[in-house]
């Protein structure tokens with residue numbers, strides 16, 4: 588039985604004052620939701636503040652990227668051990684915005700993935716196809732290639748300490764979420780592809796869905812058998828949107844447990 592996981596990706600948003608109000612509301616809102624896991628990925632300058640406010644709560648925190656090498660002459664880069672200094676347990680890797688706007692590739696994402704694990708940080712590895720690729724029936728080819736960029740290099744067991752996120756580009760930031768059935772279809776594809784290498788790894792790895800998840804559509808998505816939670820962009824910036832999504836995760840984890848027992 589996989590616990591649901593909800594990850595908020597703040598992207599390049601926030602301020603000291605805004606974050607304080609948001610995090611205090613989140614702490615109060617998810618305090619009693621014991622059945623799932625919750626994470627906030629803040630911009631680098633706010634990791635210290637995030638750590639100070641979230642330590643000792645049931646919300647973990649992380650970053651939105653890292654550099655694949657350690658200390659060195661790399662202006663503007665942030666090394667894995669620096670994230671560890673601020674208590675980060677998670678880091679987003681290969682987000683579609685990093686791939687599209689900052690020229691990240693399967694190779695650089697794979698290197699960052701391994702660097703995160705090397706530092707003891709759980710990578711949240713993003714995959715997804717564009718609208719044109721979906722229209723051309725290339726979804727499985729694209730997502731399969733992105734997944735293979737890890738499995739072929741490092742073997743399937745690296746997924747024991749990782750989270751996967753299916754984030755179709757046409758759904759991210761678009762108000763056009765995948766339907767639960769569309770997302771489930773790709774999640775099944777991902778899990779089956781991993782199972783070809785190792786069934787145990789496939790059964791345990793959490794695969795999140797991301798792309799226009801809201802308080803209204805979260806429960807329908809999280810009820811699908813292979814959707815283990817969400818990677819949430821815009822709706823993670825408002826407590827009144829994010830808390831109901833966390834509640835939906837908590838409720839669907841419980842429903843899954845009840846179904847197992849019945």
Ligand code: PEP
Nearest residue numbers: 759760797798799820821
């Ligand atoms: C994201 O950027 O990872 C994302 C899913 O964004 P949104 O929820 O705003 O679509």
